[in-house]
Amino acid sequence: MKLKDKVAIITGGGKGIGRAIALRLARDGARIAILDIDPASAQAVAEEVNRLGSRGIGIKADLSRYAETKQAVDEAYAEFGRIDILVNNAGIDQPKPFLETDDAFWDRFIAVNYKSYLNACHACIPYLMKNGQGSIISMGSDAGRVGTAGELIYGGTKAAIMGSSKALARELARFQITVNCISPGPVDTDIWRSLAADEKGKKIAEGVVRAIPLRRIGSPEDVAGAVAFFAGDDARYITGQVLSVDGGLTMIG
Numbered sequence: 001m002k003l004k005d006k007v008a009i010i011t012g013g014g015k016g017i018g019r020a021i022a023l024r025l026a027r028d029g030a031r032i033a034i035l036d037i038d039p040a041s042a043q044a045v046a047e048e049v050n051r052l053g054s055r056g057i058g059i060k061a062d063l064s065r066y067a068e069t070k071q072a073v074d075e076a077y078a079e080f081g082r083i084d085i086l087v088n089n090a091g092i093d094q095p096k097p098f099l100e101t102d103d104a105f106w107d108r109f110i111a112v113n114y115k116s117y118l119n120a121c122h123a124c125i126p127y128l129m130k131n132g133q134g135s136i137i138s139m140g141s142d143a144g145r146v147g148t149a150g151e152l153i154y155g156g157t158k159a160a161i162m163g164s165s166k167a168l169a170r171e172l173a174r175f176q177i178t179v180n181c182i183s184p185g186p187v188d189t190d191i192w193r194s195l196a197a198d199e200k201g202k203k204i205a206e207g208v209v210r211a212i213p214l215r216r217i218g219s220p221e222d223v224a225g226a227v228a229f230f231a232g233d234d235a236r237y238i239t240g241q242v243l244s245v246d247g248g249l250t251m252i253g
């Protein structure tokens with residue numbers, strides 16, 4: 001039970017990668033608050049956490065809004081009395097050529113993908129500081145490291161998270177709070193399935209699998225394993241890093 005007595009907040013934990021992270025950290029002994037815009041899925045995952053013998057709560061919050069995020073984080077703290085781990089996972093994706101996007105699209109992506117990261121960090125950090133240690137783990141994306149056609153805004157928001165996390169790692173190091181990012185390649189969730197929904201998308205998806213040295217799409221559990229590593233004591237001397245979890249697709253040094 002590597003995370004026994006720890007409390008983790010997982011944003012966007014109602015499905016996909018976030019759900020797998022919630023269940024993995026619960027198996028490792030952590031109590032879990034799932035913050036999601038969809039209260040039914042947050043509650044369903046909280047119940048799965050409870051069935052694993054840990055304690056989970058689901059809290060509805062649109063994390064692109066600061067006041068809602070702060071209220072949800074305060075609620076988690078009131079319930080558990082501490083916060084040790086923040087996993088910034090909530091995000092959206094919708095590939096489109098840049099010239100087919102408009103400023104409403106840009107605003108939505110910046111708010112949901114990047115501002116939610118700022119909101120959750122800002123609301124959680126005072127609680128993490130109280131413990132004299134902690135970890136923040138955020139979902140970047142290979143789209144923000146190497147560039148993907150049709151993902152200019154999405155990739156930009158992910159690059160912003162990965163860049164900001166390095167500054168945050170330096171600011172928080174003296175509190176023994178580590179700040180790291182995971183940069184997934186394609187992972188088999190609703191986001192990925194929606195990209196591969198039509199014939200053209202399927203062809204692109206098949207091409208992507210051929211380009212992955214380990215020859216398969218990642219699973220949410222593959223990503224959750226890397227999060228569990230960064231959340232645990234084995235990673236206590238690692239901060240400011242970005243780790244690709246992508247079957248070798250990008251191999252950035």
Ligand SMILES: NC(=O)c1ccc[n+]([C@@H]2O[C@H](COP(=O)([O-])OP(=O)(O)OC[C@H]3O[C@@H](n4cnc5c(N)ncnc54)[C@H](O)[C@@H]3O)[C@@H](O)[C@H]2O)c1
Pocket residue numbers: 011012013014015016017018035036037038041061062063064089090091092093112116139140141142183184185186187188189190191192
């Ligand atoms: N699936 C992939 O291939 C892939 C690749 C690289 C990075 N990522 C990143 O991993 C993270 C999880 O992706 P996923 O594939 O599991 O997505 P998903 O769509 O399966 O799940 C995203 C979750 O975030 C929640 N959410 C969305 N907007 C929210 C908001 N405003 N406030 C609160 N919750 C909100 C959704 O309700 C959902 O539960 C995202 O940040 C995504 O960008 C995914």
